[in-house]
Amino acid sequence: MMEQLIPVLMIVAMVAFVLVKQIGKLTSKLDTFADQNSYERYAKFSAIIQENVRAIKQSLDSSKSPSERPFKLLEGKNEEEALELLSNFIRKLVFFETMMAKKKSSTEIEADLFELLSNLDVFLKEYCVDGEALSDALRETLLEAYEQLD
Numbered sequence: 001m002m003e004q005l006i007p008v009l010m011i012v013a014m015v016a017f018v019l020v021k022q023i024g025k026l027t028s029k030l031d032t033f034a035d036q037n038s039y040e041r042y043a044k045f046s047a048i049i050q051e052n053v054r055a056i057k058q059s060l061d062s063s064k065s066p067s068e069r070p071f072k073l074l075e076g077k078n079e080e081e082a083l084e085l086l087s088n089f090i091r092k093l094v095f096f097e098t099m100m101a102k103k104k105s106s107t108e109i110e111a112d113l114f115e116l117l118s119n120l121d122v123f124l125k126e127y128c129v130d131g132e133a134l135s136d137a138l139r140e141t142l143l144e145a146y147e148q149l150d
Helices: 002-060 079-095 099-103 106-127 131-148
Strands: none
Touching (some): 002 131, 079 106
16 A cells, blocks of 8 residues: 555645646736836836825925925924935835836835835834924825725
8 A cells, every 4th residue: 555655645746746836936927027027117106105205305495385285394403404305215116116116126125115114103103393283194096096096
């Protein structure tokens, strides 16, 4: 009985090995296709985030902003420093629209975007009046925008 079971187990193991290899090849092809597709989505999403960051920057810049300002600097916070931080966010976001970003996997891009959005969240809470509410509103706006992308 045992002599008959060993060849069967060997065949089952070989078939399983071949299936795992084929599935691996298929998923890597899908990942490549998904990366190409998702890159465009990330570039569009980056542009939307940039628009929002520029609006925040415009609102905080006392030399440019209109009288009605949704984003106001907290008392005692340095305006130049805040504007420089926002400029840095914009520079990082521009990266997602460049050729360099295409060299990253979608997982890396998602991690970078998540880090940037987390830092923006912290910025709003640390530098803006009603930062928590502004951060929540921005998060909702960006989520809706992301869900509407093709």
